[in-house]
Amino acid sequence: MLHLEIVTPEKKVFSDKVADVYLPGADGEIGVLDLHAALVTTLAAGELRYQKDGNSHELAIGSGFAEISDDKIIILTDMALGEKEIDEAAAQAAIERAEEQLKSFEHNENLEEFTHLQGLIAQNLAKLNLKRKRRN
Numbered sequence: 001m002l003h004l005e006i007v008t009p010e011k012k013v014f015s016d017k018v019a020d021v022y023l024p025g026a027d028g029e030i031g032v033l034d035l036h037a038a039l040v041t042t043l044a045a046g047e048l049r050y051q052k053d054g055n056s057h058e059l060a061i062g063s064g065f066a067e068i069s070d071d072k073i074i075i076l077t078d079m080a081l082g083e084k085e086i087d088e089a090a091a092q093a094a095i096e097r098a099e100e101q102l103k104s105f106e107h108n109e110n111l112e113e114f115t116h117l118q119g120l121i122a123q124n125l126a127k128l129n130l131k132r133k134r135r136n
Helices: 088-103 111-135
Strands: 002-007 012-018 020-025 028-032 039-043 046-052 055-061 064-068 072-077
Touching (some): 012 046, 020 039, 046 111, 055 111, 088 111
Parallel strands (some): 002 072
Antiparallel strands (some): 002 012, 020 028, 039 064, 046 055
């Protein structure tokens, strides 16, 4: 069994034993089982899945970092939400606002703001994907 901890700036979202974890790594999905090789990696906004007591659980997470050791995974992320916590209309509206701002963005403007808008789109797409997946 793995001990999974998911921490956001606001709170510890989850801390318990799980059978396996699937993370949205920056270079693709990462599957983690017990006795995984030690690893520190970046995470992209997307879906985190884990198995606990034979049940599958899913969270939409933002970008962040994962530290993996033999039997422990620590996730540091700027967002971690379950399907019930996601407001689909608000997420869609946030994507539309960010895309509209990007349309008028000039390449010589603030790169930090450009990256921030792309991050907002990625986070809200992660929310929508989880919400819509659970609905279907």
